[in-house]
Amino acid sequence: SPSPTANAKCTAIAPYKSAPAHTYSAAGVQLQSALLLDNPYSIPALKPGSSVPMGFRGVQTESALMAYNAMYGCY
Numbered sequence: 001s002p003s004p005t006a007n008a009k010c011t012a013i014a015p016y017k018s019a020p021a022h023t024y025s026a027a028g029v030q031l032q033s034a035l036l037l038d039n040p041y042s043i044p045a046l047k048p049g050s051s052v053p054m055g056f057r058g059v060q061t062e063s064a065l066m067a068y069n070a071m072y073g074c075y
Contacts, residue, residue: 007072007073007074009038010072010073010074012034013031013034013074015027015030016031017031019057020057021058022056023057024055028055028056032046032055032057032061035068039067042063043060043064045060
């Protein structure tokens with residue numbers, strides 16, 4: 001049987017899932033960017049026109065990540 005292939009959506013965010021929780025980081029910016037590209041409204045604090053800086057991995061980022069993981073089967 002053919003070997004399983006990696007889900008491209010999961011592979012795309014894998015390097016950024018190491019962003020530390022409850023702090024700002026470059027990995028946090030990349031993680032949020034990937035989540036927002038997939039669903040522009042997944043992180044309400046970062047809606048278009050917001051003055052909140054990207055990169056803080058907090059409650060809204062975690063919620064968006066959980067939804068992304070569930071949608072694409074990333075774990």
